[in-house]
Amino acid sequence: MKCLILAAGQGSRLQQKGEVKPLIPLLGIPLIERVIRSAHHAGADDFLVVTGYQSEKLKPFITQLGERLNIPITCIHNEEWEQENGLSVLKARDFLQEPFLLLMADHVFDPEWVRILLRHPLKEGEVVLCVDQDIHNPLIDMEDVTRVKMESDRIQAIGKGLADYNAFDTGIFLCTPGIFPALEESARKHNDTTLSGAGRVLAAAGRFHAVPVTGRFWMDVDSPAAFKKAAQGLLGQLRNKATDGPVSRYLNRPLSIRISGMLVHTPVTPNQISFVSFLLSLLAAGFFAYGGYLFLVTGGLLAQFASVIDGCDGEVARLKFQQSDYGGWFDAVLDRYADAFLLFGLTWHAYEAQPEGFILLTGFMAIIGSFMLSYTADKYDHLMHQKIGTGSPFRLGRDVRVFLILLGALFNQALLTLAVIAVVMNGETLRRVIICRDNG
Amino acid sequence: MKCLILAAGQGSRLQQKGEVKPLIPLLGIPLIERVIRSAHHAGADDFLVVTGYQSEKLKPFITQLGERLNIPITCIHNEEWEQENGLSVLKARDFLQEPFLLLMADHVFDPEWVRILLRHPLKEGEVVLCVDQDIHNPLIDMEDVTRVKMESDRIQAIGKGLADYNAFDTGIFLCTPGIFPALEESARKHNDTTLSGAGRVLAAAGRFHAVPVTGRFWMDVDSPAAFKKAAQGLLGQLRNKATDGPVSRYLNRPLSIRISGMLVHTPVTPNQISFVSFLLSLLAAGFFAYGGYLFLVTGGLLAQFASVIDGCDGEVARLKFQQSDYGGWFDAVLDRYADAFLLFGLTWHAYEAQPEGFILLTGFMAIIGSFMLSYTADKYDHLMHQKIGTGSPFRLGRDVRVFLILLGALFNQALLTLAVIAVVMNGETLRRVIICRDNG
Structure with a gap:
């Protein structure tokens, strides 16, 4: 044409x-x-x-x-x-x-x-x-x-x-x-x-x-x-991403859009943004593991900030026509590592305070649950798309997970946070397995 | 037609x-x-x-x-x-x-x-x-x-x-x-x-x-x-699965085919076989965590046996025309849980023997590395298929992972096994990220 x-x-x-x-x-x-x-x-x-x-x-x-x-x-x-x-x-x-x-x-x-x-x-x-x-x-x-x-x-x-x-x-x-x-x-x-x-x-x-x-x-x-x-209109368009979870929509996205509005004027690439967000999460995990309430809170805030930055890669890519399959995949791979490190840092924090085996088990279940949620997402989303149509159902994703970690840090409840994440993420995985079986 | x-x-x-x-x-x-x-x-x-x-x-x-x-x-x-x-x-x-x-x-x-x-x-x-x-x-x-x-x-x-x-x-x-x-x-x-x-x-x-x-x-x-x-010919056909790793090909497959040859005469479904294999892995993980060399070896053998049984679900499905997308996916989800539990059990075993923080970190890296290998497999395999054709490259998969665990158990080297798995699986993930970037 x-x-x-x-x-x-x-x-x-x-x-x-x-x-x-x-x-x-x-x-x-x-x-x-x-x-x-x-x-x-x-x-x-x-x-x-x-x-x-x-x-x-x-x-x-x-x-x-x-x-x-x-x-x-x-x-x-x-x-x-x-x-x-x-x-x-x-x-x-x-x-x-x-x-x-x-x-x-x-x-x-x-x-x-x-x-x-x-x-x-x-x-x-x-x-x-x-x-x-x-x-x-x-x-x-x-x-x-x-x-x-x-x-x-x-x-x-x-x-x-x-x-x-x-x-x-x-x-x-x-x-x-x-x-x-x-x-x-x-x-x-x-x-x-x-x-x-x-x-x-x-x-x-x-x-x-x-x-x-x-x-x-x-x-x-x-x-x-x-x-x-x-400029405001183009940035505003980014708000309506169908796959955004509630925390993305109401907290992360409004912040990340402002940051993206500045980043587009620099030569920074979306993949570089993904990597910086990953490094920030690693740092947050280190803060968790270091121990003490001050480091826990700092780590929590840093993790949430990394989650905000994590939205910028896709936004800058869209605004600057730099979207790529690889970029999305690279971001997803780094997100999985970031999630695991955050939860491991939190587990370490809780275990240092109270060296009981069940805390390790809880942390482990939180890590595996988070991972499984991502692992089952493709199949589940595809099925939902086929059955229900293009409408976006409530999505339990990374934004909610990191926000739970922030809350846990603020209220000094590392173990409770791990337990909630473990139950919710594994429970949701089980729900998906059953739904996929019944609708496969 | x-x-x-x-x-x-x-x-x-x-x-x-x-x-x-x-x-x-x-x-x-x-x-x-x-x-x-x-x-x-x-x-x-x-x-x-x-x-x-x-x-x-x-x-x-x-x-x-x-x-x-x-x-x-x-x-x-x-x-x-x-x-x-x-x-x-x-x-x-x-x-x-x-x-x-x-x-x-x-x-x-x-x-x-x-x-x-x-x-x-x-x-x-x-x-x-x-x-x-x-x-x-x-x-x-x-x-x-x-x-x-x-x-x-x-x-x-x-x-x-x-x-x-x-x-x-x-x-x-x-x-x-x-x-x-x-x-x-x-x-x-x-x-x-x-x-x-x-x-x-x-x-x-x-x-x-x-x-x-x-x-x-x-x-x-x-x-x-x-x-x-x-009957032998039909069973023999199952040997040539292109995605089989070396341990599957030479150890697991010859055994699983014999077992499948018996299972086809029962009403047992492929999904039931997947679930039994998962339970056997859970049991093996429990044996690891229980501690002691005897339980470690028993757990290692049990894990390897579960890995053999894990081949039967697909075989029985093929032989009895019961293949389904859901079945393959369900098996993959259970395999991810099984892998994580086995490695967590092994980590626990090593940590009980020597309660040092770096052992937990090593175990964690082994768990995340194994996950990431599965998480990146789809994208990587798809790319390899496009670039190299239908030929099957060497595949670092679950069969190798479980076999490493068996070796580690037999030689009473839980920590070394975790370290090897951590390095190899994360290293391979990194290699895939680079290859996908360069060929995306």
Whole structure:
């Protein structure tokens, strides 16, 4: 699937003049790179970028980006970049004989928008536009947004000044080459060279459809304030991870997102973050084993902090398009070691205070229970996914385990914590074995 | 894919007259059930069984079998069962308008034969026969076997008395309805109503092909001696499990196969075997923890015995067609608990003898290392499979771990054993992490 990106405009509402808007980094990644990588992630594999304003700065970056990501990207220069954006689309006409994606260089969006759009059936001559039906969306600049009036999936009217509207134009289009004659007709008949003008021509012919994708993040990044909002919006997206347990959701995630927001501006990689979190857990385990309430509490806090940092690797990976299977697996392996060391440190702590064999046995059962919970997770999650669907059930995971350890440390109850973890984790493993047997 | 099975003959070479050969159990499963389940396993899903001799005994069993396995099975009666087997094929003509599998009720075979055969391209009017090119195969009754002369993939001649031959007829056919006119022509022209007669007609027309599948088990079970050989052959197949480690291959497997050969005659299920093996390991761990050399040695032998029994669950499952995803997973979960308990018992033993903290740490590292080896196995095996192919690399697994424990017990070296397991298992985990990183 080809993807046309409009990057010719000046972006005049940005304060610092002379800056090239598509090159301004948002959470560490230049806007144009973010758009290209999002679309690539969603399935586009051949890119055309129409440049204009300061193209001498933009072109070298895009060429280099294509080489770095190993994606074909062609630049097309539009000398008339000071005119309306429809002209930029027409410049790419010769390259586009098949349906194609059409995106704006300064719109940030969840790749899922594009994925949903690409699944939409497309008849000859039609254009489909992703629209946001949340007309109270706080991320939208009401002065600048293009409004849409739709009825069922047909777009009836489109324009900035529309008084009667029920959705917003997100700037994410799926086009057939039918868009080109529509642009020409709009220019010829109405002297209107905007994309919206072509949209009105298509709407009048019943060939302009809307795909509503409400509730997912998108933004037109058009001002310094919008940049800040967009950064917050992208970070906010990270909150909704389906597999997050309760402690992750309400305690770790809000903290880790702030830290990730800083880490994206550094060259630190997700795997390095995983490793640092592991080292912090080791240190915490050492504090536990050293003995004494002060070290126990410090260790507990450190373990919880390591658990927060443990969320950052995935967040930074998502924000910087550095997700990998290996990264997730490496993190999981280190987490298993970290869990075991924390519980062993705690066992040692409890045993030093009271050298009884049953304490070793309790600690051992806590370690094995924690491990078995992770060991059985894949099979169990897969089964739950098949039986119950995509809904996320309550998940007893690492976040709860580490939080129990923190509580145990704060209340100086190492043995009780081990006993609770041993009973809960092994009990849950047994429950999973039975559920898998009955539903296998 | 439909499957026609010939079960009309008397099987007169079996000693006990009056017995219905297809109903005689081989390793706990009647011959006809074994053939039907093997073919079903390989992809056949609609069965026709031609009965004749003692069909009043055979039919009720087959009807019940279809219900039990939830597979459509139709019985067709051949009153002329005392004549040659080609007539039985003709009786099924009305049911078979598409290509179909043709099998003998008294031939036992590795389902892989059928799977390979079903992938063979088939032109109109052709018949394809699986042949065994191992003309010194000791499982073959040279007096009774049908011989084949082939050149490249064409069958030139077929018959029992053939002097010049280079393969054997396994009785596993993939037929088009073109076999029916060939049977009729053979009867009309040569007064020969055998399947081989039709084969000669097809061979003369260049429409009889051979698929050699050498090295895999098959047998014509035609005498009490052949029954014994077939049982041994089926058991022998279990030796070649690709994922077996060295201790499994040379010590555990030869023993477990003998035990499985007895267990198949009982109603014991594979999951019950897994659970008994787990209980034996728990008992062994208790012996370790109890202390003293005598209990250590007894525990070590018991652990090794449990490891042998741990091979029987999969073997019995394969022999009795009771394999299931859940069974394999349940076994793996119990194995992880068993490993952990054995190592904890050993740690306790060593610590009782010498109550030093580093012994607890060593034991802990052995437990976590063993866990991690299992935890990383899926990812690593998957990667190795992709990179290196289906070849089985040396596998450091449970068999080696338990054997090390046995050695440690015999030589009264609990601590050394723990240290070796800790170093080797964690070292191997680290190696896997690096390999997965470099090849991810």
